[in-house]
Amino acid sequence: MQSLLLKVLYLFAALRYPRYKGDLRYFVRDNFYARLSQLPFFIRDYAQKKPYKVIDFQGEFEHELRYVLPFTYWHYLNGTLKQTISCQATKPFYFFSENHTEKYTKRIWQDGYGNYNFPNMTHSPSFDYSKWVPVPFKKHYQNDLFRYDKPLLVIANKYNIEWDKPPINFLSIDALDRIVSTCKHTYQIVYNRPLSTQIIGDNSEIMDLNEHEWLRQQHPEVLLMNDLYQTHSDKLMNFNQLQLMVYANADRFISMHGGTAALASYFGGINIILSHPGGGFEHYFDEYSTIFPAFSGAKILHAKCADDVFEYVNRYF
Template identity: 35%
Template sequence: MSHDNKTAAYFGARDLPDVIDYVGEFGAELVTFLPFVYWLYRAGQLGDRKVSTYRGMRPLYFFLSDDQLIEKDEPRRFVGYQKRTDPSIWGFIPNPNELIATRNAYEAFPNYRKQFQSTRFSFDKPLLVVHNKFNREWNSDTPVNFFSIDQLEQMFSRLKGYYQIVYLRHGRSGSVDGYSPDHNSLIDFDETSVMQRHPEVIDFEQHHREYGGGVAINQYKNELYAACHHFISVQGGGAHQCALFSGSLLLILHKRGPEAVHAYSNGFYQYATNPAPVCMIAFNDRQLQDGLGAFTDASLCQGRVMLGANGSRIANDLAPSRVQRKGQPVFGTDRTPEPGDVGVHF
C-alpha cells in the first residue's frame, strides 16, 4: 500500500498503534508529528491511545491528559527522510517530511499564542527574542548556522533601544536541564563579553533560573514566545518554533539547509498560523544587517506586526518567495543539499 493510501486508511484510526511513538529531532516533531496528534485529538480519533515523546515536551502537548502522554528520558536522534515512512518509526504520519510539506487535511496546529498567554513577561518595551545555536551539524564537527559574536554585537547595539531583547541559546549555562537534547552535541561558545557590554539584554536561561519559580523550561519559553511578536533566529528547529506564533516578524539567518527551497515560502512557515509571520531570510551578513532595519520600522496592531514603508521594502527584498531553485536537492535521501543548491535572486 502506498504511503498516501495507507494514510487515508487510518481515519477510522483502526490501524494506528496503541502507542504513537515519535523518534527524531525537536523541530521536525513540532511541524510533522505534533500537528497529526492534535488533529487526532480534535477529530476524536485518538481514542485510548498514548503518545510517546521526549522529556520536556509536556507543555506543547497541553491538550493531552497525563495518562495519555509518555515522556521518554533519552537523547533525540536524526531520522533520515527515506526512513520516515517505516511503520516502526514515522509510518503513520501524513506529512513525514517537513522540507516539502504542504497543507494537509489530517493535521492541525495548536494556537500556541493563545494557549500560553500569561502576565509573566511585562516590560516597558516590546519583546524581541534572539535565538542562537552553536553545535555540530550534519555529521560535522563545525557549526554552520549560528550568530557570531560580531553579529550579536550589531543586533544588540542597533535594536536594544527599540526592544527588550531576550537572548536564548540552549545549553549556554553549560547544562541541558528539563528536556531531551538533540543528537547534535553542543560546542563551547562564549557570549559573556557581548552580554556584559549590553547588560540590558536578558539571558533566557538565567531569567528562568531566577524568576521561573519551578515552572518547566518549555512552559516558560512558550509563555515568553506568546508575549513576543519579534523574532530573530538561525536556521533550524528554533526557527520552526518561532514560526508557530502568529502575527510575528521573523528574520532567519540561513547559511545552509534545504528549508530555503520550499519550507519558508510554501511550507508550514506560511500555513501553520493565521496570520503567518512576516518572514525574512538572510543568507549572509549583509542581508542580516538589512533585515535588522525592518525591526526599527515595525509596530504592533491588533495582534500582528505592521511594517512601515521602509520595513516593507526590506521584508520584500528578503521575502522567502525570492529564493529560487538551483538544481534539485535530494529530499528523499539523507544527503543534505549543498550551499549551491539554492540562492537568492533580486
C-alpha cells in the same frame, strides 16, 4: 508490496516534479507514501471518531514541531487522540494531551525518516494540511509574568555541530553586538541559546560560543533566557515551558535554521530565519514560503547570510 509502491511513487515524483533530481525525489516519494498510509484510518478518523491514536516519536525536534505536533493536535480536536509519547521535558508542547508520557532521554534523528505514521514526514515541495493543525501555543501561553515596558524581541541563536560539520547557522558575537546595539532602545531583547542541560540532545553536539557572559558585561539590558529560568524556575515545569511563555508574549524573532526557526514561527509576528544555502533541504523545496508561514501566519524572512539579517532588522524592526 511496500517496496513496489515506493518504486512507483518515485517514478511519479520524477514525473510530477522533474526539476528535483536524485535524492530529492526520495523525499517527495516518502511524503506521497506517508499520505497513502493514512487511508486505512479513514473510518476511525471520520466515522467512528473515538480515541484510538497513540503517537510515539523520538526524532528531531524540528520534525516534531513541523509534522508530529500538528498531526497530534488534529487528532485531539477530532476526538481520536488516545496517548502521546515523546522525549523528556516535552509536556509543555503536549499540554492538550491528557495522557502524555516523557519516555525518551535522547532524540534519534533517524526516527523521522522511514516513519510513515504521519501524513507529512519529511521535506517536500507541498504538504498535506488535511490532518495538520498547529498547536495554538501563543494563545495558550500568553501571560503577564514576562511583559515589559518595551515590546519583546527574541533572538534565538544556536551554536552546534550541523551535518557532522562545524557550526554554520549562528550569530557570532560581532553580529549579536550589531543587532543588539540597533534594537535595544526599541525592544526588550531576550537572548535564547539553551544549554545542553536544558534540552534533550540528538546527534548535534552543542558547543560554547562564550557569548552569555559577554552579553551580561556589554549589554546588561538584554535578558538571558538562562537567567530567567534561574529566577523563575520555582514557577515553571521546565525550560521548554519558559520558552513557550516568553515567545507567546513576543511578535519579533530572529532565529536559526532548524528547530530554533520552527519554534519561533509558531508565534505570529515577524521571524527572520538565518539559513545559509547548501545546508538543509528547506532551501531546495522553498519551505520558508510554505510550511513555516503556515504555523501561525507569521511573516517569514529568509536570511541567507548575516548581512541579510542586518538588512531585515533595519527594514522591519
